[in-house]
Amino acid sequence: EIVLTQSPGTLSLSPGERATLSCRASERIISNYLAWYQQRPGQAPRLLIYGASSRATGIPDRFSGSGSGTEFTLTITRLEPEDFAVYYCQQYGRSRTFGQGTKVEI
Amino acid sequence: EVQLVESGGGLVQPGGSLRLSCAASGFSFSGFSMNWVRQAPGKGLEWVAYISSSSSTIYYADSVKGRFAISRDSANNSLFLQMSNLRDEDTAVYYCVKMGSSGRKSWFDSWGHGTLVTVSS
Numbered sequence: 001e002i003v004l005t006q007s008p009g010t011l012s013l014s015p016g017e018r019a020t021l022s023c024r025a026s027e028r029i030i031s032n033y034l035a036w037y038q039q040r041p042g043q044a045p046r047l048l049i050y051g052a053s054s055r056a057t058g059i060p061d062r063f064s065g066s067g068s069g070t071e072f073t074l075t076i077t078r079l080e081p082e083d084f085a086v087y088y089c090q091q092y093g094r095s096r097t098f099g100q101g102t103k104v105e106i
Numbered sequence: 107e108v109q110l111v112e113s114g115g116g117l118v119q120p121g122g123s124l125r126l127s128c129a130a131s132g133f134s135f136s137g138f139s140m141n142w143v144r145q146a147p148g149k150g151l152e153w154v155a156y157i158s159s160s161s162s163t164i165y166y167a168d169s170v171k172g173r174f175a176i177s178r179d180s181a182n183n184s185l186f187l188q189m190s191n192l193r194d195e196d197t198a199v200y201y202c203v204k205m206g207s208s209g210r211k212s213w214f215d216s217w218g219h220g221t222l223v224t225v226s227s
Contacts, residue, residue: 033211035213047214047215047216050206088150090213092213
């Protein structure tokens with residue numbers, strides 16, 4: 001099973017600041033089959049990024065994904081109040097596994 | 107607009123059974139593979155089961171293999187999860203999730219709001 005480790009566990013920032021979230025895989029993820037999801041309190045997860053760097057429909061361009069192999073990053077360039085949430089990475093190249101999540105808090 | 111509406115959750119005793127349903131609309135249900143994903147209270151996401159568009163391919167997480175069964179009724183745009191021999195650790199919100207593309211290796215592009223399953227005596 002591919003294990004995804006997200007860091008940091010919690011990121012404390014202010015609106016307008018830049019957030020950089022990391023996702024490290026225990027082995028290489030083929031074809032960059034990696035996605036990022038946002039989950040606000042009391043809500044279902046929402047797809048942000050797929051294929052490591054492709055934004056999902058309707059996702060603002062302040063969200064971007066990068067990386068390959070075993071190291072991936074989600075960047076939020078200017079945090080809006082609604083961006084404070086938990087973010088999960090997921091690999092879908094071999095079965096499907098999620099990281100443990102990074103909480104972005106004010 | 108894609109809509110996924112889960113139902114069937116509730117309180118069940120350890121060792122008991124429960125059947126979850128998901129009503130899908132707003133897309134060509136028969137053309138997409140589907141999944142169940144769960145989230146224990148205060149915890150992260152755990153993929154549970156996958157079923158291909160034709161039902162010919164099914165996968166389960168090791169934690170539920172032999173106890174859960176995923177199925178679909180494409181004529182009625184419905185997805186199911188039959189859960190048996192339930193354990194305390196199966197307590198979670200269960201999400202019905204649509205794949206983003208028709209391929210087997212795909213991201214999850216649409217999620218239902220979830221249904222809560224509580225296993226407790």
